[in-house]
Every structure is written in C-alpha cells, then in structure tokens.
Amino acid sequence: MVRRFLLAALGLATTLMSVDALAEGRADMPVDARAWLARVHEAASLRNYQGTQVFTAGGVVSSSRIAHYCDGSQQYERVDMLDGQMRRVFRHNDTVYTVWPQRQIAVVEQREPLPPFPALLQAGGDRLTEYYELMSQGSDRLAGYDAEVFLLKPRDALRFGQRLWAERSTGLLLRTDVLGAHGEVLESSAFSEVAIGVRAQPETVLQPMKKLEGYRVVRPAVTATQLEGEGWAMKQGVPGFRQISCVKRPLTAGLPDVGRNAGPAEVLQTIFSDGLTHVSLFIEPFDSQRHQRPMHTAVGATHTLMQRQGEWWITVVGDVPTSTLKQFAGALERRK
The missing domain is CATH 2.50.20.10 (Lipoprotein localisation LolA/LolB/LppX)
Structure with missing residues (x-):
C-alpha cells in the first residue's frame, strides 16, 4: 500500500x-x-x-x-x-x-x-x-x-x-x-x-x-487503464508531478442528484501528484447541451479549468495555481 x-x-x-x-x-x-x-x-x-x-x-x-x-x-x-x-x-x-x-x-x-x-x-x-x-x-x-x-x-x-x-x-x-x-x-x-x-x-x-437494508447500493465499475492506451498523451510533463493513476469510471458515480442515465457513460480520469497535492485531469466526449463555454473557477485553493479540445471536453482540477492547470491542459494531446 x-x-x-x-x-x-x-x-x-x-x-x-x-x-x-x-x-x-x-x-x-x-x-x-x-x-x-x-x-x-x-x-x-x-x-x-x-x-x-x-x-x-x-x-x-x-x-x-x-x-x-x-x-x-x-x-x-x-x-x-x-x-x-x-x-x-x-x-x-x-x-x-x-x-x-x-x-x-x-x-x-x-x-x-x-x-x-x-x-x-x-x-x-x-x-x-x-x-x-x-x-x-x-x-x-x-x-x-x-x-x-x-x-x-x-x-x-x-x-x-x-x-x-x-x-x-x-x-x-x-x-x-x-x-x-x-x-x-x-x-x-x-x-x-x-x-x-x-x-x-x-x-x-x-x-x-x-446495515444497508433499503439503500440503493451503487458499485461504480472503475477500470484501471493507461492514458496512452486510451489514445492520449502528455507532450511534456509538468515539473514535479508524477502520474499515479489512470481509470475509466462512470461520470455520475457518487452523485446522488444525477439520474442513472444522465450524461455520457464514462469519463477518463488521470491523477498526477507531487507528493503533497494532486491534479485530476478528466476527459469526456463533448456534449453541446452540457458544455456550453470554457470556464475557470476557484474556491479557496481549489482551481478548476474546463475547455473543449476537438470532440472532447477537458476538466483539470487541483489545489494549484491556474497557470499549473493550463500547463496540464496544454500538454494533453490526442494521438488517435
């Protein structure tokens, strides 16, 4: 462990x-x-x-x-x-x-x-x-x-x-x-x-x-994968950050307010860490009804960057400056 x-x-x-x-x-x-x-x-x-x-x-x-x-x-x-x-x-x-x-x-x-x-x-x-x-x-x-x-x-x-x-x-x-x-x-x-x-x-x-009698028990199907195996790559690394996991998961897993059939079936999530903090990069198919414009938000130390890349929607989130998130987004490229 x-x-x-x-x-x-x-x-x-x-x-x-x-x-x-x-x-x-x-x-x-x-x-x-x-x-x-x-x-x-x-x-x-x-x-x-x-x-x-x-x-x-x-x-x-x-x-x-x-x-x-x-x-x-x-x-x-x-x-x-x-x-x-x-x-x-x-x-x-x-x-x-x-x-x-x-x-x-x-x-x-x-x-x-x-x-x-x-x-x-x-x-x-x-x-x-x-x-x-x-x-x-x-x-x-x-x-x-x-x-x-x-x-x-x-x-x-x-x-x-x-x-x-x-x-x-x-x-x-x-x-x-x-x-x-x-x-x-x-x-x-x-x-x-x-x-x-x-x-x-x-x-x-x-x-x-x-003791979960009467509960709807959700067991999200999380599948370990590789960024390259899903057709993506990082053109260059962000100094200090190392990829520690890459999985495919249901987009709505763990969100009780979202219906079972809402949104695309899966999202690709890759996590990078420098040992103290982490950055999560999410990739999902672009949906014009949900993804209307690029956005940047900040709540406390947590910054989120969302933008379109071709036929995909990219979300990068982490307790890091916005400039760091932009480096992650800029380094991501589609290989196939």
Whole structure:
C-alpha cells in the first residue's frame, strides 16, 4: 500500500531520532524535513484519534466529525459531515463506503483514497523535498495541545505552500493552511477539538457498512487503464508531478442528484501528484447541451479549468495555481 511505501521511502526508522531536537530550533530555520514529514504521516496512519474538523475556504465554513482507528495492520475511518446534506464516509483499508442516509444511497468503491486531513503525504512523497522546503516557524498551542509550526515553502510558482501545526508528542496534524503566492491563507483545515490515543472502535465503522437494508447500493465499475492506451498523451510533463493513476469510471458515480442515465457513460480520469497535492485531469466526449463555454473557477485553493479540445471536453482540477492547470491542459494531446 502507499502508506508502507512512503514510510520506507522517507527513512522513518533512521530519521525519527532527530525530531525531538527541533523543539529548540529558531523560527524560519531549515529542519530535518524527512523526519518531520515521516512523523506526521505515521501519526495520521497509525494513531487512534477522533475529533471535529473545521474546513474554511472561499468564505464558506464546513465541519465534520472524524474518527480513525488502527488495529494491527487494519485501518478504520469514519467521517460524518455536520453541515449541509447528510453524508457519511466509512473506510476499512481500501474499501470506502459513501452513504447518503436521507436519499438512501450508498456508493461502494475499492480504492486507496487520496489522503484527506490530517494525512499529508501522497504517492511521490519520497521526492517532496525536491519541490518544497520545510522551515520551522516556532511553536503554538492548538485544540489544547502544544504544537510545532512548519512552513512548506514551494521552490517554484507551480504549487502552493502550506503551513502545518503538528502536535509535539505524536506529530498528528492539528491544522493546515494552504497559502497563496503572497502568503495569504486560501483555505484551512483544523481540529477544533481532538482526542489522541483513544481506544480503537472498529465496530463503529464496520457495523454501518453492513446495515444497508433499503439503500440503493451503487458499485461504480472503475477500470484501471493507461492514458496512452486510451489514445492520449502528455507532450511534456509538468515539473514535479508524477502520474499515479489512470481509470475509466462512470461520470455520475457518487452523485446522488444525477439520474442513472444522465450524461455520457464514462469519463477518463488521470491523477498526477507531487507528493503533497494532486491534479485530476478528466476527459469526456463533448456534449453541446452540457458544455456550453470554457470556464475557470476557484474556491479557496481549489482551481478548476474546463475547455473543449476537438470532440472532447477537458476538466483539470487541483489545489494549484491556474497557470499549473493550463500547463496540464496544454500538454494533453490526442494521438488517435
């Protein structure tokens, strides 16, 4: 699994010994990035914790209740959305259930999800320090815990920076801010309250996954493929980003408001990651009724670019500057 690969690649066993020395470091000084990043990743994967997360972006605030348990090699996670339409997410290892109780719909997928807060690293995290510099910015107190504060400063203009608050004794992320080019906060994820080291309760995840009587259970047919095999290619890569997956999936999978027969049957999705953030590129047949004009939107750090390319409609989305999305769109070409 990606988690095991990242821990090995970051040299966890040999670098954690130097972490405690950082507490005495001066703000804005370089730190042992591999040690702290490995510690943060380990805490999100292997610690038991539960709490309330608050997400702020574009003037909109939302909250969710998160519980994560690790029992030996088994991981369990439950996320309850506390605002808007009721939605719950249950995960046991790479099996993910997304449940809409009011609509009696459950979407079941087999995937290793891109890590949400408080996880940090993605596939390709072993090369993270090539594109970001980790700087210490002193200490703080958050959600009742002492925290070390770090800045992940991008080495180019293709990506956003992040400020991290890591709980001092465990490394669990308590808050992350995504920062714009001038240091402004574009979006923020933080625990308003959290308990670390709680007793594992896997039954609170497994039991709801089994109780779906009366639900319409959707199991999207996701097929692994290759961009080139589907007749596409990237003329050149975007520096720092590595392709980590390419699949064909039903366009409406996981969207309870869309009818079963709406839209084209499949969309091609390719995900690229630099180890900290990711960009998703979607390709679908052009439909004049739905695809009326090119668009660019931004909500917090998430930018979306949509445009026509011949008989196809291209959507590129990610927590990166618009110029980065344009590089991805410009590099994509049809080969057959």
